[in-house]
Amino acid sequence: MGNIHDIARMAGVSAATVSRVLNNYPYVKEEKRKAVLEAAERLRYVKNINAVHLSLGKTKIIGVILPFVSHPYFGVILSGIASAAEKSDYKLMITQSNYQVSQEIEALDMLKRKQVDGVIIVSRECPVDIVKDYSEYGQIVLCEALADPGLSSVFVDQYKAFQAALSFLKKKGHQKVGYTLLRTEGKSSLARKQAYEEQYGKAKRGWVFNQALTIDDGIRIAGEWAGLSERPEAMVITNDFVAAGFLLQCRRLGFSVPEDAALIGFDNHPIAGALGITTIELPLHLLGETAFQQVISPNNSHEEVPFRLIERDSV
Amino acid sequence: MGNIHDIARMAGVSAATVSRVLNNYPYVKEEKRKAVLEAAERLRYVKNINAVHLSLGKTKIIGVILPFVSHPYFGVILSGIASAAEKSDYKLMITQSNYQVSQEIEALDMLKRKQVDGVIIVSRECPVDIVKDYSEYGQIVLCEALADPGLSSVFVDQYKAFQAALSFLKKKGHQKVGYTLLRTEGKSSLARKQAYEEQYGKAKRGWVFNQALTIDDGIRIAGEWAGLSERPEAMVITNDFVAAGFLLQCRRLGFSVPEDAALIGFDNHPIAGALGITTIELPLHLLGETAFQQVISPNNSHEEVPFRLIERDSV
DNA sequence: GTAAAGGATGAAACGCGTTTCAGAACAAGT
DNA sequence: ACTTGTTCTGAAACGCGTTTCATCCTTTAC
Numbered sequence: 001m002g003n004i005h006d007i008a009r010m011a012g013v014s015a016a017t018v019s020r021v022l023n024n025y026p027y028v029k030e031e032k033r034k035a036v037l038e039a040a041e042r043l044r045y046v047k048n049i050n051a052v053h054l055s056l057g058k059t060k061i062i063g064v065i066l067p068f069v070s071h072p073y074f075g076v077i078l079s080g081i082a083s084a085a086e087k088s089d090y091k092l093m094i095t096q097s098n099y100q101v102s103q104e105i106e107a108l109d110m111l112k113r114k115q116v117d118g119v120i121i122v123s124r125e126c127p128v129d130i131v132k133d134y135s136e137y138g139q140i141v142l143c144e145a146l147a148d149p150g151l152s153s154v155f156v157d158q159y160k161a162f163q164a165a166l167s168f169l170k171k172k173g174h175q176k177v178g179y180t181l182l183r184t185e186g187k188s189s190l191a192r193k194q195a196y197e198e199q200y201g202k203a204k205r206g207w208v209f210n211q212a213l214t215i216d217d218g219i220r221i222a223g224e225w226a227g228l229s230e231r232p233e234a235m236v237i238t239n240d241f242v243a244a245g246f247l248l249q250c251r252r253l254g255f256s257v258p259e260d261a262a263l264i265g266f267d268n269h270p271i272a273g274a275l276g277i278t279t280i281e282l283p284l285h286l287l288g289e290t291a292f293q294q295v296i297s298p299n300n301s302h303e304e305v306p307f308r309l310i311e312r313d314s315v
Numbered sequence: 316m317g318n319i320h321d322i323a324r325m326a327g328v329s330a331a332t333v334s335r336v337l338n339n340y341p342y343v344k345e346e347k348r349k350a351v352l353e354a355a356e357r358l359r360y361v362k363n364i365n366a367v368h369l370s371l372g373k374t375k376i377i378g379v380i381l382p383f384v385s386h387p388y389f390g391v392i393l394s395g396i397a398s399a400a401e402k403s404d405y406k407l408m409i410t411q412s413n414y415q416v417s418q419e420i421e422a423l424d425m426l427k428r429k430q431v432d433g434v435i436i437v438s439r440e441c442p443v444d445i446v447k448d449y450s451e452y453g454q455i456v457l458c459e460a461l462a463d464p465g466l467s468s469v470f471v472d473q474y475k476a477f478q479a480a481l482s483f484l485k486k487k488g489h490q491k492v493g494y495t496l497l498r499t500e501g502k503s504s505l506a507r508k509q510a511y512e513e514q515y516g517k518a519k520r521g522w523v524f525n526q527a528l529t530i531d532d533g534i535r536i537a538g539e540w541a542g543l544s545e546r547p548e549a550m551v552i553t554n555d556f557v558a559a560g561f562l563l564q565c566r567r568l569g570f571s572v573p574e575d576a577a578l579i580g581f582d583n584h585p586i587a588g589a590l591g592i593t594t595i596e597l598p599l600h601l602l603g604e605t606a607f608q609q610v611i612s613p614n615n616s617h618e619e620v621p622f623r624l625i626e627r628d629s630v
Numbered sequence: 631g632t633a634a635a636g637g638a639t640g641a642a643a644c645g646c647g648t649t650t651c652a653g654a655a656c657a658a659g660t
Numbered sequence: 661a662c663t664t665g666t667t668c669t670g671a672a673a674c675g676c677g678t679t680t681c682a683t684c685c686t687t688t689a690c
Contacts, residue, residue, distance in 0.1 A: 366646035
């Protein structure tokens with residue numbers, strides 16, 4: 001296959017000229033340009049991208065850290081990142097972290113090693129301070145509300161979104177409201193808790209459910225809900241998948257939605273449409289695209305993306 | 316930050332020795348080893364991975380081509396690939412192809428450029444012959460039935476699985492059966508068609524539905540189904556999401572499952588459990604893990620993974 | 631006709647870690 | 661004392677594309 005010097009020899013020019021031709025620089029005589037192109041063709045030349053990366057000191061690769069690739073929530077964000085990346089001719093290196101800090105750190109280390117030009121952290125376990133230490137090596141974008149001037153972020157205001165859901169329930173006359181969280185710690189859970197307490201005061205024991213991510217979690221939580229001596233009559237649920245599981249299990253247990261339990265989910269995934277679940281639509285694809293634009297931008301920024309309540313039949 | 320030569324100078328040894336220490340080679344005097352480690356520490360040295368890649372001629376990166384990252388079917392396979400990759404200390408470069416041949420080719424080109432050591436094609440549009448041309452540059456694994464000795468493959472036997480679904484329906488007394496496909500062309504669609512015709516003869520006009528991938532497709536197809544003058548009373552459906560959409564839309568239109576339409580899906584995604592959909596379980600996570608093992612193996616192989624019928628309430 | 635302004639081109643340095651090869655240093659065996 | 665076998669080490673080559681700098685060749689301008 002050969003390298004750039006073989007082409008140079010064959011075309012009777014220098015390696016510098018070959019490089020110029022291959023990268024479409026001006027100032028190369030037409031005949032030499034042709035000779036180079038022909039030699040490249042004949043040698044079936046292919047650039048060794050690693051040499052390019054080494055030489056340029058950058059790679060046009062962005063690292064993406066996310067806990068689970070198989071969950072639609074993260075999948076849709078990733079999909080948004082991927083479409084934007086494709087348009088800008090970047091490649092994506094993904095790390096499925098399972099919320100393991102060690103995994104997250106290893107992915108961030110790729111920034112140090114110059115393996116990636118920037119990193120998008122879709123969701124994390126690792127403390128922000130540690131993340132910040134890596135910002136000197138390249139752009140880092142977090143998909144969460146963040147004021148830090150040293151990092152970029154793109155987010156839905158969890159507080160406002162949760163508040164909107166609660167207000168909607170209140171408007172519909174619900175006084176006994178519970179909710180679910182993905183993880184107890186974490187900023188967004190805190191924001192939800194705060195929004196809740198402002199509206200309804202401290203939540204009753206057993207009205208806040210944890211580990212809510214998948215359909216199966218929804219099923220499990222519906223069981224827990226049904227077993228409560230005093231049940232909330234409305235639930236604000238992490239995402240539409242959990243809501244779907246909850247709704248279906250409720251029905252199976254002989255309850256009806258929204259009579260026994262009013263539900264409001266998040267995301268507006270097609271499953272919510274199919275099941276008539278009222279939900280707060282989050283523009284996850286857009287969020288991914290925005291994150292990508294930020295990660296290739298030299299400047300830090302913090303962008304909020306909007307949400308929208310979609311009324312269906314579960315409230 | 317400095318490079319290996321700076322360390323060498325600071326530690327009073329040669330770059331070769333530094334490299335030996337950093338890569339844990341034997342035959343380095345303990346005192347020199349220490350001096351190197353200390354210098355590396357003091358300089359906050361970090362390897363430039365691009366130089367390593369250039370030097371070694373390989374990267375421990377595997378490319379993954381898949382049409383949509385946000386669909387659970389592909390997401391689960393990707394997740395399987397990702398967990399296996401992590402265990403073997405490989406990184407993943409993903410390309411969301413949208414079934415665009417140009418995208419697929421571009422991803423394969425990474426193999427030529429030595430950007431990745433191997434490629435896993437989860438699903439493709441591009442002709443196999445073109446794919447084969449790239450096999451000289453590294454391992455390629457396809458997730459589909461394939462006999463080609465120049466490539467590896469891992470697959471569920473679509474023919475047998477579809478046949479199992481059809482036999483089950485027949486056993487339950489269904490004579491009027493329709494089915495859905497993702498794409499009309501493609502080997503797996505052909506296998507399905509063949510299995511169908513052997514069991515039921517040529518399908519009635521309108522009983523084969525295309526473009527079935529998502530919940531929304533299921534909803535759409537249920538509408539088409541309902542509008543048929545002669546309706547099949549049982550459907551074999553591409554995957555559980557489509558089946559879910561179909562089932563929910565059927566109910567909404569006033570039909571009942573399985574009385575008016577018996578359904579059998581594929582994958583055994585939690586959504587099937589939640590909705591009581593009878594399905595053919597496909598070990599997609601395992602399939603991904605297997606694909607990864609194959610792509611890092613120097614030998615080609617063809618591995619079949621098993622499926623299993625899970626009986627629930629939709630038939 | 632000559633100076634100034636481009637246009638065109640190659641040598642060499644740069645980015646940086648790995649590995650081979652030749653040789654030095656030292657322990658063990660006779 | 662001398663051979664043999666290990667253990668260590670460093671110089672140099674290798675993988676390979678990009679870019680700067682100096683230089684030579686043409687035009688255009690006056």
